[in-house]
Structures are given as structure tokens and as C-alpha cells.
Amino acid sequence: xxxxxxxxxxxxxxxxxxxxxxxxxxxxxxxxxxxxxxxxxxxxxxxxxxxxxxxxxxxxxxxxxxxxxxxxxxxxxxxxxxxxxxxxxxxxxxxxxxxxxxxxxxxxxxxxxxxxxxxxxxxxxxxxxxxxxxxxxxxxxxxxxxxxxxxxxxxxxxxxxxxxxxxxxxxxxxxxxxxxxxxxxxxxxxxxxxxxxxxxxxxxxxxxxxxxxxxxxxxxxxxxxxxxxxxxxxxxxxxxxxxxxxxxxxxxxxxxxxxxxxxxxxxxxxxxxxxxxxxxxxxxxxxxxxxxxxxxxxxxxxxxxxxxxxxxxxxxxxxxx
Ligand SMILES: Cc1ncc(C[n+]2csc(CCOP(=O)(O)OP(=O)(O)O)c2C)c(N)n1
Ligand SMILES: [Mg+2]
Numbered sequence: 001x002x003x004x005x006x007x008x009x010x011x012x013x014x015x016x017x018x019x020x021x022x023x024x025x026x027x028x029x030x031x032x033x034x035x036x037x038x039x040x041x042x043x044x045x046x047x048x049x050x051x052x053x054x055x056x057x058x059x060x061x062x063x064x065x066x067x068x069x070x071x072x073x074x075x076x077x078x079x080x081x082x083x084x085x086x087x088x089x090x091x092x093x094x095x096x097x098x099x100x101x102x103x104x105x106x107x108x109x110x111x112x113x114x115x116x117x118x119x120x121x122x123x124x125x126x127x128x129x130x131x132x133x134x135x136x137x138x139x140x141x142x143x144x145x146x147x148x149x150x151x152x153x154x155x156x157x158x159x160x161x162x163x164x165x166x167x168x169x170x171x172x173x174x175x176x177x178x179x180x181x182x183x184x185x186x187x188x189x190x191x192x193x194x195x196x197x198x199x200x201x202x203x204x205x206x207x208x209x210x211x212x213x214x215x216x217x218x219x220x221x222x223x224x225x226x227x228x229x230x231x232x233x234x235x236x237x238x239x240x241x242x243x244x245x246x247x248x249x250x251x252x253x254x255x256x257x258x259x260x261x262x263x264x265x266x267x268x269x270x271x272x273x274x275x276x277x278x279x280x281x282x283x284x285x286x287x288x289x290x291x292x293x294x295x296x297x298x299x300x301x302x303x304x305x306x307x308x309x310x311x312x313x314x315x316x317x318x319x320x321x
Contacts, residue, residue: 149195218234
């Protein structure tokens with residue numbers, strides 16, 4: 001009988017694999033011209049989204065960046081509605097009006113998908129303020145990249161969060177690059193977590209490809225936010241395998257760096273742990289088969305869906321009172 005931890009780890013394995021396979025399918029559809037516009041893949045960073053989202057409850061909120069597919073899937077948005085959104089179809093999570101960078105799902109408290117680097121941080125603080133004010137005991141998780149920590153919104157948001165004791169956890173996904181710019185060229189620090197300390201909040205740097213280890217760190221921060229209204233900054237050192245966007249061949253980094261990072265792959269590590277814990281290979285193969293079916297079904301669903309009608313164009317431009 002698998003322990004609670006192993007049962008949860010099996011779910012994490014499936015979710016990480018779903019993100020990976022979903023994005024591989026998205027890359028293929030993009031190359032065929034079926035998905036247009038911006039598309040930023042999350043491949044390599046799956047353990048961050050999955051480990052973090054596993055620490056949340058239903059009432060909690062998530063605010064993401066333009067690299068949002070993995071966050072959305074880990075939060076429970078279906079592969080169908082996410083793929084359809086990439087295809088610009090009306091069955092997408094944002095009715096085909098948002099595309100890759102603007103996934104949104106009010107029911108699952110997934111508050112976007114934001115294209116402006118760092119612009120979403122004060123929005124996350126506003127959501128956290130709202131839930132504290134209404135005594136909802138909800139925590140807001142706010143994801144950002146390393147490129148966001150020099151932006152004004154970061155300073156405003158973190159100051160506000162610490163000063164007003166907001167139940168928010170900031171997760172900086174430090175994938176060592178901001179577009180094609182390596183960290184050392186845009187930040188005079190290697191350790192981003194020192195920034196959190198300077199705002200007077202709990203702050204921790206985590207460098208792991210072990211989804212469970214990362215999950216534990218986020219769980220502690222989420223519990224503290226929920227029970228004591230204390231914010232935390234978590235720096236997750238990670239790596240993206242693909243370029244910044246679909247038009248970026250990532251020639252600015254040495255291939256040996258990518259190969260070295262791939263050896264630490266979180267999905268493979270998770271599978272290894274599960275096998276060592278006595279989970280049979282056949283069970284992992286079942287999960288792999290299931291994930292493939294989910295992704296194939298999502299692609300077929302997106303392809304057979306309709307584009308939004310022109311009448312929808314202005315419907316969500318302003319809030320209808
Ligand atoms: C305010 C602002 N400036 C510039 C851009 C253009 N831009 C889009 S992504 C990006 C890099 C962000 O890198 P990072 O935060 O490290 O996230 P990653 O892409 O690595 O996930 C930039 C500069 C933007 N979207 N918003
Ligand atoms: Mg980055």
C-alpha cells in the first residue's frame with residue numbers, strides 16, 4: 001500500500017509529464033502554423049509549478065506570467081481548454097481571445113497569464129489584500145521570472161506585502177536567463193532571495209530538481225501565509241530547455257550547459273524515486289499512456305473547435321456591471 005507521500009508523488013509525476021507532453025504538442029502545432037503569435041514554453045521548469053500548486057487549497061489564488069501553460073495545467077485547467085486557447089478557439093479558457101500569454105480561469109482562481117514583466121506583482125498583492133480583508137483564509141501564489149526582480153512593480157508589491165502582512169507567496173523562477181540575457185548581465189547579485197530579506201519578509205533560495213523537496217518548501221510558506229498572514233519570497237533555481245519563445249533558437253548559451261541541466265531532469269528524477277519506492281514500471285507506463293491520450297484528445301478538441309465569433313471581440317473589453 002503506497003504511503004500518502006508516494007500517492008501524491010504519483011500525481012506530481014503525472015502532472016509534470018502532462019505539462020511536458022502538452023508543450024511538446026504545442027511546439028509541433030506551432031511549427032505547423034496552427035498556433036500563432038507568442039508562445040513561451042515551460043519545458044524544464046515543471047517541478048516548480050507542480051510542487052507549488054500541490055501546496056494550495058481550492059480557495060487559493062494563482063497569478064502567473066506570460067510563461068503560464070505549466071502553471072495553468074498544474075492548477076487544474078484542462079488540457080482541452082488550454083490547447084484550444086493556444087489555437088485561438090472559442091472553447092479555450094479565455095475564449096480564444098487571450099492566447100498563450102493570457103490563460104485565465106476564474107472558477108479555479110487562476111488570475112492570468114500576464115504579458116507585462118512584473119506588472120502582475122501588485123495585482124497579486126491586491127488579490128491577497130482582498131482575501132485578507134474578507135477573511136477568506138486564502139493564499140495567493142505569485143509567479144515571476146528572474147527578469148522581474150528589477151522592475152518597479154516588484155518593489156511596490158513586496159513593500160506592500162510585507163508592510164500590510166499579506167497572505168502571499170512570491171515564487172521567482174530563476175531560470176538563469178531573461179530572454180537571451182544571462183542573470184549576471186542584468187543583476188549584480190547571484191542570490192535573488194536576499195532581495196526578499198531586504199523587504200522584511202521570509203526568503204529562501206531553493207536549488208533542487210526534486211519536486212517533493214520544492215513542494216515542502218512551498219507548503220511551509222503557504223501555511224505561514226494562511227495562519228499568520230506573513231509573506232514569503234521563494235527563489236526557485238531552475239532551467240528552461242527551450243528558447244525564450246518559439247522564435248528563439250537559444251544560441252546564446254553553450255549546448256553543454258543544456259545537456260548538463262537535462263541530466264538533472266525533474267521528471268526523470270521523480271520516476272526514479274517512484275521506482276525505488278517500489279512502484280512497478282507498468283504503473284508508470286500506464287500514466288505515460290494516459291497522458292498521451294489526454295494530450296492527443298486536447299489537440300483533436302482544439303482542431304475541431306471554432307474560432308470565436310466577431311461579436312465576442314468587444315464583449316470582455318470592459319467589465320459588464
Ligand atoms: C515591462 C516589460 N518589459 C519588457 C518586456 C519584454 N520581455 C518579455 S519576456 C522578457 C524577459 C523576462 O525574463 P524572466 O522574467 O527571467 O522570465 P523567463 O522568460 O525567463 O521565464 C522581457 C524583457 C515585457 N514583456 N514587459
Ligand atoms: Mg528568466
